[in-house]
Amino acid sequence: MSERDDGSGLTRRSLLKTAAAGAVAATAGCGSVGSQSSASLTRGSETAYGNCWQCHKLCGMEVTLNEEGEATELHGIDGHPRGSAGEGTDGTLCPKGLSQLEKAYSPQRIKRPYVRKDGELKPVDWDEAISYTADRLQAFADEHGPESLIEFHGWGTAGVFSTLFRNLYGCPNHVPHPTPTCFGSMAVTGTLMGLGGGNIRWVDYPNTEYVLVWGRDPLESFAGQWEAKQLLEARERGAKIVTIDPVYTETAKKSDEWLPVEPRTDGALALAMANVIIEEGLYDEEFVENYTHGFETYKEAVAGKTPEWAAEKTGLADHDGLGAETIREIAIEFAEAAPAAAITSWTGLGQSADHQKAAQNVVALTALVGNIDRPGGQRWFASPALSDPFEVGCEEELPNNAADRQCYLTDKETGYASMTGKPVQNRVPEMVDNGDVQGMVYYYRNPVTDGAAQEWLGTDEREGALEQMELVVGIDAFWSETARKADVVLPESSQLEKAMFGSGGYGAYNERTWITGSKAAIEPQWETRPGFEIVSELGREMGYEEFFPWESKEDYINDQLSELDLTLEDLEAEDTYVLLDEFGYEKWKGGGFAQGADEFWFDLDKKLEGMYAKLSERAGTEITTGPQWVEPGTIGDELTEDYPLEMLDTRTVEFSHGGDQALSLPLEQLAESYGLEHEDYRGNYLVIHPDDASERDIEHGDMVTIASEHGEAELMAAVTEGIRPGAVSVEPYGFGRGSIQPDGDGANNMLLNSPEQIDPVSGEIDRHIAVEVSPGGDA
Template identity: 45%
Template sequence: MSNSTQSESGLTRRTLLKAGGAVAGAAALGGCLGEEDGTTDVGSAEFSTAFSNCWMCSHNCGQEVTVMDGRVVNITGVDGHPRGSAGPDTEGTLCPKGLAQQDKTHDPKRIKEPHIRRNGTLEKVSWDEALQYTAERLVQFDEENGAETFLDATSWAETSIFRTIWKDLYGSPERISRGIHVCAGPTFVAGGMMGTGTNNRIPDYQNSDYIIAWGRNILNSFGGQFEAKGVLEAIENRGATLVTIDPNYTDTAEKSDHWLPVKPRTDGALALAMANVIIEEELYDEDFVENFTHGFEAYREAAADMPPAEAAEITGISADSIREIARGFAKAAPRAGISVWTGTAQAGNSWKASQNITALNGLVGNIDRPGGLRLWEYPSTASFGQVCEQDYTNRAEFKTPAINKYEEYEKYPLRHITGIGHNVVPEMVENGHINGIVCHHDDPLKDGNTKAWIEAVEAMDLVLSIDAYWNGVSRRADIVLPESTSLEKDTLGTGNWSAYPRHKWVTGGKAAVDPRWNTRPDWDILTGIAEKMATETGNDDWRIFEQWDSHEEFINAKLGTCGTTLEDLSTGENNYCLVEEYDYEKWKDDDHFTFRFDLDQIGSFAQAAEEAGMGTAPEWVPPGTYGDEMSDEYPLEFTDTRSVFFSHGSNQPHERLQDHYAKRNGLNDADYRGNYLYMNPKDAESRGIENGDMVSIESADGEGTLMAHLTERVQPGFVTSEYGFGSTSSITSRESGRGSDDAADGMNTMMLHTDQMDPITGQPDRHIAVDVTPTGGD
């Protein structure tokens, strides 16, 4: 186990230097960091250092926090942090999202008080009244609708007891998660079925000689700072080759040795053509394929049907380029890895793209080898069942999710795989099979089928929102419980992939500052609901949380298996511990390990695939087989993207980030702080559109208004925009005082979308046929 210690005074030269920097920052910012009268008495200020980890996108980069008189005045990264650095003795940094935790903590636009809806209006109430009302409504809902019709739509949380509350104790089997259901379902699920788990997306960057960023802009949007840093370390220290496969000329493409501007939704053909070259030229790992895989002959046949020349016609990538990349990847193997995530997973034909791409790893035998596709492992923290001393009844254990229970949903192959589909929820509400929802740190109104989702939320009998900001759900909720930020609560993070390929790790910290206004940490909110439910129902199962006096005590119980405590993580020089070491090639000692090219052995998938009209082995599924086709009326292909500035709508209201985003796009002088429509100048010229014009984007299912940003980085025929803005976002121009023009906030990109999705996982298909026209406005 590795952890640093502090001097007895609690100060080190480093913390003193950072405190000095914070003094300068506080003096420069003046009233921004002072009390409400705008004063900041730096001379008498008391500084302290605390640790936290960033939860803006749940990936837990370490944060060292400087506090002055109870206010956060500075945040930096933690050196050597597993997710926030390139490893030992390297600098820890934070992206704009992580730095925005400071903005979020002291943002006066946050929800400051609990609210309940009376006579159609949300009214401020005390915490006791809000929690009591929550318990009463939950009991009433169970009596009138059945708890099994209450949808758990909680996203990642800084406490791990959400599932215990809503599934085990309340009794709902219905859950939509961010990962499988709306983020990258085909990537995650395909990896699990093929034998790598969700590890099929993160290679062992630092030790790699050949990295393919497939549909990923790793230098701009990442699962922790370690990704971008690991890629750069491999290039600098190992001379690694970096390849970007992406329709857009991204920051990562700009730094790459090769950029393959693949046509959208043709990644599956490109992957099969690469396999064709590797197999035909006998560059694959024959020993691994022969002894540790299943279904190679079916894979060989699929690859034989996609020679590079044919793939070139489909993908827009020359046959010579396909051969060059395939050879480079195979010859560098096993020190070669593919980084893949949402970019190839959010289309109707994404399942086969994900299967075909993941298959390349098994073909070259890079599985769990240095520089290849590491089979990352989580630390052995104790589960809830292990630390809970009280027996309780799991009320959802024998309840069947509605999509598997009712014949109305037999048309959806996904029912065999994921148990629910995001785009199907409005139909389930209409059928009376879902009647309520709890949302935490998430807004499903941005994740697909938005107009139907809005109607569904408004039709539900009970809507509970636990969040820091007003958004599309909280504004429509019956109960709004204001949550503290991660800097105002105790946190524990555990992870797998990181800058330490041989170590499992934990990270955490105590609250840096007290909760602002009348907000509470999620642990306190949930245990408060449980306490009221125990009294309201007379069921002592709800009292299971009383065995811990605080969230810290609960966290320490979970850390008992790791030999550390939250105090250790909070008072050392670092807020992480390397707790266990594990080696590469674990599959060699695992008699049950098999990498599956063909998924014919997975009965649930075989049934789903048959219903969806696809085979179990890798194959090419063209765009439009599932999802939109372009037409004369809607000739452009749209999809939305992520950036380093924003995370799922949770920090769009921060004006500093909005200004940085506008400046990065060269449009900061415009009175507009929404998302932009990125468009190739050729498409713009034919439509009479100039840079900075307001434009209307329209699909067969919806429309909206965006500001155009013309750039050669986007291919002709393809337009993109940042996800997470618009009418269902956290704050509007009207509320922030910037103006009254709703168009200045941009648009929710999924207002263009209805129910198109990957039929296997239900992942919303975010590739939409659109047209773009000038609005005539400024």
């Protein structure tokens, strides 16, 4: 059995255990990194700054340089809005942040541009790469039209990628990162109801008294160091923390209660909580009466959904000490603590077709108790007003050349991309087959590990979408399998090699807006270039010179900052961040709810009645516009005798979207976290309960095969009681075929996903898959 707690109270992945060391030492250029305490290191001759982008949260970094200008150490910045708990607190970096030193000097990076000649990728200089790419894009537009190109934009830092391909080139098929791959069911549902897509995550930690951590692990997969630290501070202050999750996460270990619900039964628990709160008269009548729509529908939905009913549906009745009384107790405590009570939820309710209604049931609780943008509740953070750099730096108005072109991602009846029947990633291979899409550009993105991987990569029987496309252009730092199939590969610099900037939003300062930014700490390694320079040079070569007047990303950022009368140099003089205006609570009173609505929508009847009718027809049962209990398997996968286990995937503190998967330090840390560092294996793992493992003659550290109706994959098993029986979890996703290391250890669990496995409302790819696990596989 895998032991995950070291007995000290700081668990194997606690950010405080790993990140408090605060420093990484390395021999620049060799890619070998070791962690040490900062006190044992000899500081270099100069200090530079950076903002970590490994999980896209911009935690501030102090970078120690030696006499040759090479980075030798990384440290957090005290008081940083993303890297600390706030004013007067220590700034730290997590394992992903600390791995940035190894990333900068990793020999596995793409070191120079490549273009495909005579069927093979050949290294070329930048002039040829930019000229070749511009010519190919022009020829593509002439032959197929820009509407036959699809743009996959990840968490890139250029700031002008979509400007080039949507506004100027005219490509209407834009695929953002978060919604269809990350937390679509929750984000889209929250936005439609009026809370806002991300606001179900953000808690006013300094003022909260009660937190439901629902399908999320903020001590393991946080939105910057501030969040995990403020959650722990709230707990120490006396706030009650309740984690609802099939997996015994790091946050569950630190919580007052852990409710190990069966996967996809969260909606039953939420309805039962609402039943108690309404029956006990604990809801916020003033808020409900004056600021919501559809409360009567909500009351009808929760009628009869008692804690006893939910205890059976969620499997909590099977656990000693849990059950109906626990549900009733938590519902009452949550309502009585409100509005200083909040829910933080994310991918746990965002990655299954059956979770769309569960998400609606959970989001409804926020309005029921009136905790929206009130002290201690769901905080609506604010960002400062910045200048539009195109208005400041360009003499001509930026056009929108994609506006009148056919977007193949949307359903012609509804106008929603999701109601096409497949989400954007899963639908692209079909769009290639029917000739709608002939090419792709992508930046810091690997759609092969987000969707139905076999459709993208192909099998022995058929070609995949990548090989059928006439043109694939990618900007990335490492060689993924997608990059190796591309026609043009443009190597981007790492975070330490380029200017960075971010402007406020959620963070350690719950009543102040803020900005953070830094210049490049080191020179670009090899022949790489910052993404901003790559896109700008390509734009100028394509004939859009007037819209790329900036000589560098620093100039572009300074134009953004002109509204605040600040420069990037000013930010570095203040340790990379500046606190700005104060903002208050209850902003919905003046500005309305999400999407400009003037009330919160329990019932989506006036917005999406047609869409739900279409969904009902597809599901073969009535799916209502209001909150509703939907049995697992109604829309998503149904467990069967052949495939009796429910596979999900979770994130780990060492990795983010595979962006540091090729680095030795996080791979070693991941192996150590499972007690499997002695094994000759450095991939991801299948977490399985001892009962399920014993039934299948599987032991900790064995190689196993996971099979679904659509495909199979091989992983090393991590046997632990930290997951409920009947569920298995891939930790983390995104290894193996299609990834940065397609021939390395680990597996891409999207090989088990069918193109049909989606949430048809949000477009979220279904990552809850019915599987069977058997012993055996290649080590």
